[in-house]
Amino acid sequence: xxxxxxxxxxxxAYRFRLYPTRTQAELSHQTIGAAGLCTITFCPxxxxxxxxxxxxxxITSAPSG
Numbered sequence: 001x002x003x004x005x006x007x008x009x010x011x012x013a014y015r016f017r018l019y020p021t022r023t024q025a026e027l028s029h030q031t032i033g034a035a036g037l038c039t040i041t042f043c044p045x046x047x048x049x050x051x052x053x054x055x056x057x058x059i060t061s062a063p064s065g
Contacts, residue, residue, distance in 0.1 A: 020028065
């Protein structure tokens with residue numbers, strides 16, 4: 001966000017803190033973990049590292065019922 005003071009543009013910052021509920025905190029942790037897993041898994045260095053370490057993702061069908 002910009003603010004003009006004396007003809008000059010200055011950056012303006014806001015600082016705030018979130019107080020999520022337990023459910024919201026769990027969901028955000030899962031989301032961040034999944035994003036990290038995708039980054040590690042699908043970037044070229046991550047793929048090379050996975051092959052070196054001998055692990056990967058298994059794709060299975062969804063459980064029925």
